[in-house]
Amino acid sequence: EVQLVESGGGLVQPGGSLRLSCAASGFSFSNTWMTWVRQAPGKGLEWVAAISPDGSHKAYVDSVKGRFTISRDNAKESVVLEMSGLRVEDTAMYYCDTTVYWGQGTLVTVSS
Amino acid sequence: EIVLTQSPGTLYLSPGERATLSCRATQSIRNNNLVWYQQKPGQAPRLLIYGASTRATDIPDRFSGSVSGTDFTLTINTVEPEDFAVYYCHQHGSFPCTFGQGTDLQIK
Numbered sequence: 537e538v539q540l541v542e543s544g545g546g547l548v549q550p551g552g553s554l555r556l557s558c559a560a561s562g563f564s565f566s567n568t569w570m571t572w573v574r575q576a577p578g579k580g581l582e583w584v585a586a587i588s589p590d591g592s593h594k595a596y597v598d599s600v601k602g603r604f605t606i607s608r609d610n611a612k613e614s615v616v617l618e619m620s621g622l623r624v625e626d627t628a629m630y631y632c633d634t635t636v637y638w639g640q641g642t643l644v645t646v647s648s
Numbered sequence: 649e650i651v652l653t654q655s656p657g658t659l660y661l662s663p664g665e666r667a668t669l670s671c672r673a674t675q676s677i678r679n680n681n682l683v684w685y686q687q688k689p690g691q692a693p694r695l696l697i698y699g700a701s702t703r704a705t706d707i708p709d710r711f712s713g714s715v716s717g718t719d720f721t722l723t724i725n726t727v728e729p730e731d732f733a734v735y736y737c738h739q740h741g742s743f744p745c746t747f748g749q750g751t752d753l754q755i756k
Contacts (some may be wrong), residue, residue: 571745581685581693581736583745595743631692635683635740636704638692 538562538637545630547641548622556642560630566610571635572617574628574644584630585635587618600626611646622646649741651673654748658756667724669751671737679739680715680744684722689722697722721747727753 544556558570572584585596585601585606603621608614615632622644629641651674661667671682680700685693692754695704697713700720710725724731732755 537749573747574690580750581738581747583738585743586743595745606741631694635738636695638694640692643709 537561540632540634540639542630542632542639542642545644547645547647549648550622550624550646552622552646553618553620554622554644556619556630556632558593558615558617560613560615560632561596563634565613567585568634570608570615571633572606572608572615573631573633574626575631575641576625576628579628582628588613619644649744650677650742650746652737652739652746652748654735654737654751655751656751657749658752658754659755661727662756663727663729665727667722667727667731667753669724669735669753671720671722671748673718673720673739674748676685677739681741682715682739683722684711684713684720684732685738686733687736688733696735706756724753 539561541559567589571586574582574584587594587606587608591608605618607616624646627646629643631641632639653672655670682695682700687693696707696711697750700715701713712723714721734750734752
């Protein structure tokens with residue numbers, strides 16, 4: 537059974553940092569592009585970042601470039617999104633996905 | 649950046665009717681790498697269609713996808729009560745990947 541389990545969300549002040557993790561199992565993780573997608577409350581889906589199977593290629597939406605970093609550990613079958621310089625507009629549910637499979641998300645709230 | 653425009657924004661139908669949802673791209677999508685998702689409140693998106701026209705595993709055959717150039721369509725042949733949800737198209741053919749703004753399928 538495929539599982540993607542996100543963790544690390546929470547309440548953080550503007551300008552703060554958070555580290556989101558996604559633990560994967562049940563599929564060939566080391567051969568799969570991994571992605572983070574977010575959804576602000578009551579809004580649509582927004583692609584955030586992606587990383588290639590070997591970690592050599594990374595891509596980001598413009599609004600997070602220079603603030604967010606995606607990485608992966610194929611031995612641990614996990615992907616991480618390091619977020620810094622957080623803004624109120626980064627408040628959202630953050631999902632880890634493979635395009636086919638999705639986790640249940642972790643909520644990030646940026647507020648003073 | 650490829651912009652995806654979905655229409656209509658909201659679609660009101662009765663169970664048993666046919667639903668036609670549109671997703672128009674501002675440029676061609678490499679390898680037709682476009683998917684359709686269904687999302688219900690409080691849930692993660694669920695993959696319905698990939699490669700523009702291939703049904704995902706365990707998706708009922710009342711769901712179908714088609715493409716003509718940069719125009720993509722999701723059709724639900726006979727809408728069932730459990731189909732009322734928000735539908736998103738998503739292109740992953742080039743970076744940045746993008747989503748349409750969604751079509752909300754509501755009960756008339």
